[in-house]
Amino acid sequence: MTEDILNQINGLRFGDRIEVDWWDHSRREMRLTPKGKGRPQLFDVPVHSIGWFFGVAGEETKHIVLTRDIFVWPSMGDFDVDAIAILLNVTKDIRVVAPSQMNPKFATQLKTAWEKGQVRVVKRGKRLRLIANLREVKS
Helix, strand or coil: CCHHHHHHHHCCCCCCEEEEEEECCCCCCCCCCCCCCCCCCCCCCEEEEEEEEEEEECCCCCEEEEEEEEEEECCCCEEEEEEEEEEHHHEEEEEEEECCCCCHHHHHHHHHHHHHCEEEEEECCCEEEEECCHHHCCC
16 A cells, blocks of 8 residues: 555545545456466456545455445435445555535435444445434534
């Protein structure tokens, strides 16, 4: 991880629309053929992700958290978000597409749910449910 990436992250605000270029580090399946053609082993797979910046999370290793879709449950005060967590160590570049343009009241509720509410994985690797603690949010 470069100092440049850390500087880029320090300049981000909750809700900024960002693009992140990073190296995929998911599972690989390979076919090993002793008599096969000499094909190079490809492990570097570049990925380009776009979403709203939620912050940096993780205890042992830090991740950039981006959300792609935000589902609002007004009657419950909860949000479901399609999120991706990108390891800082595999991040190549971060660019701000647009500063946060969320409605300020909505952004405050969403940020409160993220920072002070409860977070649970609804569908492993796919969606997070943010259970808001909105008593602290002023209208």
